[in-house]
Amino acid sequence: MEQDQPPSLFELSIDQQAATTLRTASQWGRFLSVLGFILGVLILIMGFVLYNKLTPDYRGAYRGSPALRQLAIRYLIVCILLAAVFVTGAIFTLNFSNRTTTALNTQDQRLMNSGLAAIRNGIILWSVVFVIFILLTLLLFAGIYS
């Protein structure tokens, strides 16, 4: 196991200060991940509620129109995608928090590496999401001003 390989005296290590910092980061990470799960579920519920309101339950002038049904489906898809992003992000953050805390408690190098990989994955996920968000915003503005 990687755990048993002693680090060289001159390489970087998780010293007392780094361990304390990572422990606090893990606590906040756990809190954020719980919020992420709740937000994901709320977005999903909101999506399904609005989908139901816009389709058979809708009593307005556009009742039964295909355009309204398409709008409802698009809205639901956006909500499902958003919920998936939040839940996936929360899973990565929770993995980082749990694995890092356990690694610090048990001095398990493999778990520490796994925790660091989880935070890397979380950062990659949000980077990709933000790029897509910026592109969509720019497209929206192009649409408004064209």
Add this chain to the structure above:
Amino acid sequence: MEQNQDSSLFGLSIDPTSKNHLAEAAKWAKFLAIIGFIMCALIVIIGIFAGSIFATLTSTRYNRFEGETDVSTQGLETAMAVVYILIAVLYFFPCLFLFQFATKMKAALFSNDQNTLNTSFQNLKKTFRYVGVLTIIVLAFYLILLLIALAGSSVSR
């Protein structure tokens, strides 16, 4: 230097695997922070031009109320500008912390400097803490709004 302090022979280390993960995390974190800075700038620009954007939207949709729209949306335009700029300011700090995490991590891995590594982890912690505290404040704000709305609806009955 702290490089040789507190690192027991059998403690956790930054081995080649963790170095790879941290280097890649730093690379993406720098990218995410730069995107964040760009978004802050975009939000400020949107805030500044919120008036004209809003005017464009209202003039195309409500042009039958000519003249009236300018008067009724003036206050709203200013409020929108202030809110957007406030959002940009609030969003700037986590990006700054993330950027510092990334740059310090790269430097630490390059120079094998324990102090810089610790500072980098501190910036990661600051990012999480900032986002956590901000989320608590936003949730509290929403809760207050909900209570006000509930109180308002019960009074109006």
